[in-house]
Amino acid sequence: MDETLLRALTPAVIGVLVHRGADFAAAEDAMQDALVEALRVWPGNPPRDPKGWLVAVAWRKFVDAARAGTSRRRREVLVEGQPSPVPGAAADDTLQLYFLCAHPSLTPASAVALTLRAVGGLTTRQIAQAYLVPEATMAQRISRAKRTVAGVRFNQPGDVATVLRVLYLVFNEGYSGDVDLAAEAIRLTRQVAAMTxxxxxxxxxxxxxxxxxxxxxxxxxxxxxxxxxxxxxxxxxxxxxxxxxxxxxxxxxxxxxxxxxxxxxxxxxxxxAQTAEETDWVQIVEWYDELVRLTGSPVARLNRAVAVGEADGPRAGLAALAELDPALPRYNAVAAYLHERDGDPVTAARLYAGAARLASSVAERDYLTRQAARLNAQHIQLGP
Structure with a gap:
């Protein structure tokens, strides 16, 4: 059983169902039912056309569920009677699914979870493990997200920028559980790149x-x-x-x-750069200037201060840093680094310790704590 193939086909199949008129939640449920059927049938009888098989089974599951749930309004829909997608429609359907999962009405966390489930083809358990939350909690998050977008119909192009934000969030989660989210984000971004x-x-x-x-x-x-x-x-x-x-x-x-x-x-x-010393910091500062111009991001300004400190010296970096809000994440860590380079280890050690207390991960906290301890030990050895 090629699980990679199944995950790659998931968004295309859901997209076909949505294109045929299924709402998102029903299409996603039908796809999950089809995947269960594939796990049962394919090992002994693999189909010649995996995507066509999944579309047929998922559509049949959807029709069965629709008939069972809508006895008031009889629906007769035959799988064989559905029109074939026009050329390019498969890619369009899949891209529309990306837009749906990144809909502005969803919170970033819900958009990421829904993208991983519907577009990435991951199970709820895998997503929960990746985010270190109980499976029941993740199931509720995904269910709420599906209800939120259940009635959405696209009558204008979706927002590519929103899709990219969601994929960037997935990438930054890195690795945990049995799913490498960074690799998954690269796979999904390749898919979007192939469609646009x-x-x-x-x-x-x-x-x-x-x-x-x-x-x-x-x-x-x-x-x-x-x-x-x-x-x-x-x-x-x-x-x-x-x-x-x-x-x-x-x-x-x-x-x-x-x-x-x-x-x-x-x-x-x-x-x-072959070595850290060969890094072209002057050009990096120029690119940070472009990034700040494009986004006005305080985080970009913070990283620019580091680059300025490397290109023009720590005093110039500290001057750039002084223009920013000290409450910014990693501000203390950057200030500590620049003060150490400027020959002020006492201030640097204090700032490293403060940065460690605000660290967002254990690995980052431990690194900053070691930096503070190293400078304090040097100060003790050298004396006041």
Whole structure:
């Protein structure tokens, strides 16, 4: 049984059902029933046309459920009587499903869960494990999301930017449970890229590839974080980097710069450096200027302060940092790093300790705590 194939076919099949008139919740339920049937039948009798088989079975399941639930209004729908999709309709149906799962009426958490279930083909249990919540909690979240979009009908193009935001959220969840969400996000983004000719879709795919290529070097065997400057770059996936750069270059050539393309350009400059010392920080600052112009994001401004500190010295970085709100996530960590580079280990140690208390993960907390302890130990050895 090829589970990868089943997951890849899931959004296309649901899209066909929605295109034929099923509402989203009913189409998704019918698809799940068809997957159960496939797990029972396929090992001994695999179909020649897996997608066609799933469409036929899922539609039959939908019709059976509709007949059972709507005895007041008799419906006669025959699977054989359904029109075949017009050329290109399969891709359009699948893309529409992405738009539906990323509908603005959904919270980000619900949109991510629904995307993983309906488009990614993951089970509720797998999604719950990935988010470290009880399966019942995730089932309720998905059910609420399905009810929210049950009556939505598209009479205008969906918002690609919203879809990309959802996929970016999936990617940033990384890995937990038995599902690698970063790899899943790359797979889904590739799918969207194959259905659209949108430069920001390509920009997001490039960004994911370039970040994911560095993953083997990001943590030690004990799970502790390795900062970018200390990573063993021989562990980076050079083929994935090359693909990311190629995808990015093709997007940039269209001369319609967007947020994800700018972020990917920054990631490409990091990937291009053979050593941390060879990083082109001046050009990275220029790309952060573009990113700030495009988004006005405080997080982009915070990261720009780090880049300015590398390009023009820690005092310049601290000056850029002084313009930002100290309540920003990671503000203390950035300030600590710049103060240490500026020769003020006492202030840096205090800021590292404060950053550790605000860390969003155990690995990040432990790293920042070690940084504070290292500077405090040096101060004790050197004396006041």
């Amino acid at each position: 000719n949108h430069e920001e879709v390509a920009g997001l795919l490039a960004l994911m590839l370039l970040h994911h290529a560095r993953r083997p070097a990001r943590t030690r065997s004990d799970g502790s974080l390795v900062p970018l400057a200390e990573q063993d770059r021989s562990l980076w996936d050079t083929r994935m980097i090359a693909e990311g750069v190629d995808v990015l270059q093709a997007a940039l050539n269209r001369d319609r710069l967007g947020e994800f393309q700018a972020q990917a350009a920054i990631a490409a400059l990091h990937a291009d």
